[in-house]
Amino acid sequence: MxxxxxxxxxxxxxxxxxxxxxxxxxxxxxxxxxxxxxxxxxxxxxxxxxxxxxxxxxxxxxxxxxxxxxxxxxxDAAAQLGVLLLVGITGIQLDLGLLRRRGMTAARVSLFGLLVPLALGVGAGLLLPGSLLGEGADRNVFAFFLGVAMCVSAIPVIAKTLMDMGLLHRDVGQLTLTAGMFDDAVGWFLLSIVSAMATVGVTTGTVATSIGHLGLVVVAAFLARPLLRRLLRATGDDTGRTVSVLVVVMILAAAATHALKLEAIFGAFVAGAVMGTTGEVTAERLAPLRTLVLAVLAPLFFATAGLRMDLTALAEPSVLGAALAVLAIAVVGKFLGAFAGAALSGLSRWEALALGAGMNARGVVEVVVAMVGLRLGILTTATYTIIVLVAIVTSLMAPPTLRFAMRRVAPTAEEETRELAFAPVRASRGPS
Known part of the structure; x- marks a missing residue:
């Protein structure tokens, strides 16, 4: 060999x-x-x-x-391991009790946060100059693809931002992650459809299979919950064995969803969320893995993602003008959608603003989507660069807007209790 x-x-x-x-x-x-x-x-x-x-x-x-x-x-392979574990430990800290109580809020935020930017993106795709379409690309396929690119959120970026800012324990942080995960799941599903449109065409069988696989993953994960509880309980006080079980389960779940033509990060997130409900993963047992991921693997992933970005194409005035227009559509669409969903759920305007800011971060997920469009011939290099610009700017916008809004949202007693549950973990990695 x-x-x-x-x-x-x-x-x-x-x-x-x-x-x-x-x-x-x-x-x-x-x-x-x-x-x-x-x-x-x-x-x-x-x-x-x-x-x-x-x-x-x-x-x-x-x-x-x-x-x-x-x-x-x-x-790239080393970096992918980092993002899978980052999303997995984020899932472990997801408060499913909160989701059961406020699931409709997350659903509204997710729905509006998808439909508004999707519609605006499709409209923009129908109006942009033909020079931005890939050679031989169909205008309708291009428009649908742009709509999908506008509606996705980036769970890795959202998760890291919330962790760095100490907002993961807040209700807004939990709702943002939940709505973002819904957005991502639907976004990857829509991306599979537009990929089929660009290659072999869309059939009822293709759509039904994708939906079936999505449901299969969720059902299988929760059926495996008793087994996962026994595995984690069997590790006892051995933190090393606990970390090994967590990593193995996350990676195998990621492999399973990848084999089903779904995104690998979806499997890692679901695995983490299910293991977090077993009651066996305490802050102390999670601390070694979280420290390794946040201090080493996640920085490597984000740095590698930056290598794919070429901003020099923006020197051309026509490309820069189109980029600014698409960026405005992306930001306005996501903010309006998430803000509307939050407002309809009875949240305050500051909570709605914070949710919009968090959902607006597209990050590396958008870069991955752009790469798919380039590979399929839907995008030109210039259009690819525009979408990458949206990913960068929206990720940079999220932290200051979140900070501004959350200063005006007083923490609840439940949030303070949730924060104490993971205080030892934050202390182990130092201040953010």
């Missing part, structure tokens, strides 16, 4: 070391400036990628970050 060439391994190790060092450093700087660490972590990849370093130090980046797909796939 062939082994990994020594030169390829050396480059991979240097890539991980350089990206992680820069991501951690810029993440710390972002915190000092009052922003979540994710802002600096994303910027690490942007600085080392085609947006900056490729132009200033082409020889250096050609050596450290070669364009060879195989080399990049190694880095």
């Amino acid at each position: 062939a082994t990994l060439p020594a030169e390829q391994l050396l480059v991979f190790l240097l890539q991980v070391g350089a990206l992680l060092a820069l991501a951690v450093g810029l993440g710390a700087l972002a915190r000092r400036l009052g922003m979540p660490a994710i802002v600096g972590e994303l910027c690490a990849g942007v600085l080392l990628g085609p947006s900056v370093a490729d132009h200033l130090f082409p020889g250096f980046t050609a050596w450290l970050l070669p364009k060879d797909p195989g080399q990049f796939h190694l880095l």
Whole structure:
């Protein structure tokens, strides 16, 4: 069996070391400036990628970050492990009791947060210049794809932002995660439909199969709950064994949903949420895994995502104009939708504003969606760059807007109790 060439391994190790060092450093700087660490972590990849370093130090980046797909796939695989575990531990801390009590609120926020930007995105796709369509792409398929890109949220970015800002225990944080997960599930389903439209066409069988797989994952996860409780209880006080069980279950669940043509992060999130309901995962038992993910694996993931961004295409005036228009549609659509859903549920205007801010973060999920569009020939390089811009700007907008709104929302007694449950974990990773 062939082994990994020594030169390829050396480059991979240097890539991980350089990206992680820069991501951690810029993440710390972002915190000092009052922003979540994710802002600096994303910027690490942007600085080392085609947006900056490729132009200033082409020889250096050609050596450290070669364009060879195989080399990049190694880095991408390591980063994917980080995002799966990040989403998984987020699911563990999801308060399902709150969801049962306020499920309709999350459903309204999710529904309006999907439909409004989806409709605005489809309308924009029908009006944008033909030069932004991929060669041979159908205008209707392009419009539907743009609508899907506008309606998604980014669970990894939302989760990291809420963790960094200490808002995960707040009701608004829990509702944002829940509505975002609904949005993501529907978004990936819609993306599978638009992918079929661009390739083999949409059939009733294709749609029914996707819906069936989605339901199968949820049902299977909760049927497995008693087994997961026994597994976690059997680990006793051995924190290492507990971490092993958590990681194995999350990864296998991610593999299962990926095999069903659903997103891997959906499986990791569902697995985490179910294990969190067993009552066996305490803050102390989760602390080692959470520290590793937040301090190492998540920064590596976000830095790697930044490498895919090339902002130099925005120097062309026509592309910049289209980018600003699409960005405005994306922001207004998501804010209006989430705000309307929250307001109809009786939440205060500040809670509604905070929900809109959290749901507005598109992040790396939007980058993944854009890559699918580029691969299918629906997008040009310029349109891809526009969608990436939406991902970056909306992720940067979320923290200051959340901070502004949540200063005006007094914590409840239930929220303070929930915060104490995970206080040892936050203390283990230092202030954010």
